[in-house]
Amino acid sequence: MFKILTIIKKEMTDLVRDRRTMFFMIIFPALILPLIIGGGTKITTFVLKKEMDKTLTLAIVGEEYDFELIRFLKTQEKLNLVMDLQETVLQGNILNESLDAAIVIPNTVQQNLKGYKSIELKLYFRSGKGENLKERRLNEILERYFLPIKELRYLELKLDKEVFEPYYITKIDVATEQEKFGKTIGTFLPYIFLLFCFSGAMYPALDLGAGEKERGTLETILTSPASQIEILSGKFIVVSIFGIMSVIFGLIGMLAAVKLNPGIPEEIISIAMNILGVKPMLLILTLLIPIALFFASFLLSISFYAKTFKEAQSIMGPLNMLIVFPIMIGLMPGITLSVSTAWIPILNVSLAMNDIIAGTLSWPLYAEVMLSLLFFTGFSMWMSVKFISREEVIFRG
Amino acid sequence: MIDVKNVSKSYKLSRKQRKEMGSDFIGDSVLAVDNISFSCQSGRIFGLIGPNGAGKTSTLRMIGTMLAPSSGSILVNNFDTVTHSQSVKKSLGFLSGNTGLYDRLTAEEMVRYYADLHEMTEANFQKSRNRLFRLLDMEEFSGRRIGKLSTGMMQKVNIARTMIHEPEVVVFDEPTSGLDVMASRSIIRLIKECGDEGKTVIFSSHRLAEIQSLCDDLAIIHKGELYFNGTYEEFEYQKQEATLEDEFIRMVGEGEHV
Numbered sequence: 001m002f003k004i005l006t007i008i009k010k011e012m013t014d015l016v017r018d019r020r021t022m023f024f025m026i027i028f029p030a031l032i033l034p035l036i037i038g039g040g041t042k043i044t045t046f047v048l049k050k051e052m053d054k055t056l057t058l059a060i061v062g063e064e065y066d067f068e069l070i071r072f073l074k075t076q077e078k079l080n081l082v083m084d085l086q087e088t089v090l091q092g093n094i095l096n097e098s099l100d101a102a103i104v105i106p107n108t109v110q111q112n113l114k115g116y117k118s119i120e121l122k123l124y125f126r127s128g129k130g131e132n133l134k135e136r137r138l139n140e141i142l143e144r145y146f147l148p149i150k151e152l153r154y155l156e157l158k159l160d161k162e163v164f165e166p167y168y169i170t171k172i173d174v175a176t177e178q179e180k181f182g183k184t185i186g187t188f189l190p191y192i193f194l195l196f197c198f199s200g201a202m203y204p205a206l207d208l209g210a211g212e213k214e215r216g217t218l219e220t221i222l223t224s225p226a227s228q229i230e231i232l233s234g235k236f237i238v239v240s241i242f243g244i245m246s247v248i249f250g251l252i253g254m255l256a257a258v259k260l261n262p263g264i265p266e267e268i269i270s271i272a273m274n275i276l277g278v279k280p281m282l283l284i285l286t287l288l289i290p291i292a293l294f295f296a297s298f299l300l301s302i303s304f305y306a307k308t309f310k311e312a313q314s315i316m317g318p319l320n321m322l323i324v325f326p327i328m329i330g331l332m333p334g335i336t337l338s339v340s341t342a343w344i345p346i347l348n349v350s351l352a353m354n355d356i357i358a359g360t361l362s363w364p365l366y367a368e369v370m371l372s373l374l375f376f377t378g379f380s381m382w383m384s385v386k387f388i389s390r391e392e393v394i395f396r397g
Numbered sequence: 398m399i400d401v402k403n404v405s406k407s408y409k410l411s412r413k414q415r416k417e418m419g420s421d422f423i424g425d426s427v428l429a430v431d432n433i434s435f436s437c438q439s440g441r442i443f444g445l446i447g448p449n450g451a452g453k454t455s456t457l458r459m460i461g462t463m464l465a466p467s468s469g470s471i472l473v474n475n476f477d478t479v480t481h482s483q484s485v486k487k488s489l490g491f492l493s494g495n496t497g498l499y500d501r502l503t504a505e506e507m508v509r510y511y512a513d514l515h516e517m518t519e520a521n522f523q524k525s526r527n528r529l530f531r532l533l534d535m536e537e538f539s540g541r542r543i544g545k546l547s548t549g550m551m552q553k554v555n556i557a558r559t560m561i562h563e564p565e566v567v568v569f570d571e572p573t574s575g576l577d578v579m580a581s582r583s584i585i586r587l588i589k590e591c592g593d594e595g596k597t598v599i600f601s602s603h604r605l606a607e608i609q610s611l612c613d614d615l616a617i618i619h620k621g622e623l624y625f626n627g628t629y630e631e632f633e634y635q636k637q638e639a640t641l642e643d644e645f646i647r648m649v650g651e652g653e654h655v
Contacts, residue, residue: 002513224515
């Protein structure tokens with residue numbers, strides 16, 4: 001045990017002095033979330049405000065058929081009306097962006113109004129990124145114009161509105177605020193946590209395996225009285241600690257981002273603080289420790305197998321996908337923590353974290369996840385020790 | 398004392414390596430060391446020479462417990478390197494030309510790390526550390542990170558790291574390869590001192606002049622087989638050429654057993 005502690009102490013000292021490892025363990029996770037949360041909020045607010053402030057150029061074809069509508073549209077802010085165009089040119093003008101949208105008024109407006117009939121207005125617009133907002137703005141304007149006409153018809157015809165609305169729905173959402181918010185952020189937080197854990201463990205694993213091989217320090221340590229099991233145990237623990245620390249620094253970054261971001265509403269901050277409380281965080285940590293050991297055994301095996309640091313890097317890069325894939329499955333709608341998914345490594349952690357954050361964790365399923373993690377982690381560590389202890393792996397090349 | 402008895406070592410080849418060996422190669426493994434036996438005595442310096450790929454490093458790694466013999470056995474201070482590897486490691490110091498150091502540790506930290514792995518008491522560590530640091534003139538840079546040291550200074554740290562636990566058996570695998578004259582000299586001095594102190598010393602080298610000046614006993618290895626094993630005097634008596642170098646070339650060139 002003393003030798004394992006000696007190895008841990010040395011590896012920690014060595015890695016803490018490595019700028020690259022520290023960048024990936026502290027700076028990257030601590031900065032990336034504030035950047036995503038703070039930057040994302042600011043960019044979204046800015047873009048939305050810009051779109052809402054923009055004056056829309058709306059063409060009207062058939063303006064002579066509905067003076068009331070034209071008068072109403074002329075009173076609307078940030079709306080520039082263009083008349084005297086033919087319907088045939090509207091599509092081209094919208095595509096070349098000289099128009100944002102166009103309305104075609106039919107010649108039957110007055111007749112249909114008097115006859116209490118429907119009037120078809122054609123709205124030309126271009127759907128796609130950012131364009132839907134224009135359509136929404138125009139719809140809101142038109143709805144404001146249509147509503148009084150509709151109300152007037154009910155009055156004039158002495159109709160009860162309920163006759164035309166036999167059903168209506170009153171929604172009663174039984175989900176708590178934490179659940180609603182947690183299910184939303186809970187889908188992406190485990191993704192971030194697991195990726196931080198993996199990337200935080202990756203550089204120490206590279207350094208302590210392939211790096212030691214390349215520098216010739218592995219040969220030296222193998223002649224010391226520390227057994228291979230002790231050497232590997234020390235390295236496993238250090239790599240896992242770095243993976244977990246990476247997540248902790250990510251959490252600190254997230255807390256800072258939530259607290260310091262003026263764009264986030266007070267009630268969201270309060271829910272977020274509840275989610276990031278002591279109990280959920282401790283539960284997440286209980287999942288992170290075995291998964292970090294799982295990552296460590298996996299990464300160290302590759303690192304020791306590789307002849308050089310560069311080779312290890314080139315193997316680990318694509319293997320990132322092996323981690324991302326189960327996490328991505330966890331993001332899919334309908335995939336929840338169940339008796340079967342609780343056994344699939346990585347996916348189970350991702351789903352269990354989601355439930356912890358949303359406050360809907362089932363204890364029997366949590367126990368199943370832990371059992372699965374202990375089994376797979378134990379198995380991968382055993383495999384890893386067997387693999388790394390082989391002469392042809394240690395002295396490969 | 399080191400006792401190597403009928404030791405062989407073969408390495409299993411990967412498909413790629415088999416391909417590289419050419420179409421004439423049959424089998425799936427290569428024999429690096431072929432049934433060799435020799436003995437290194439306390440207080441004597443044993444030199445192992447041979448061309449590249451002769452099996453020197455494999456032999457020394459087996460003595461250093463890093464590799465297990467495919468057949469035969471090696472005893473270091475009467476402990477088997479496979480069944481009692483921990484006991485062997487406790488009495489062993491291993492230094493090679495490829496031996497690396499941790500760049501981000503200081504010289505002091507590096508030496509202490511190995512002392513801790515050898516579970517030395519603080520008093521023993523301090524005594525040994527002070528002696529080595531004084532002997533190697535290391536005090537001046539003991540607090541500096543290894544990555545910032547010159548090659549010569551690094552080699553001194555390496556020596557201190559190897560000798561901190563005062564091993565009874567010291568293995569040097571091409572310890573001077575890639576070193577400048579000054580750094581090589583400190584290694585040569587160390588090997589001599591180890592012999593004078595009664596330690597068992599085995600070392601391999603390409604530099605025949607080093608062998609000539611240091612060795613009490615000598616083994617010549619080529620293609621995994623021993624071509625000569627005996628005292629340096631015996632070698633001198635048996636040799637047909639004027640110099641060690643000429644004799645070495647004659648032996649490995651002609652491929653005859655001695």
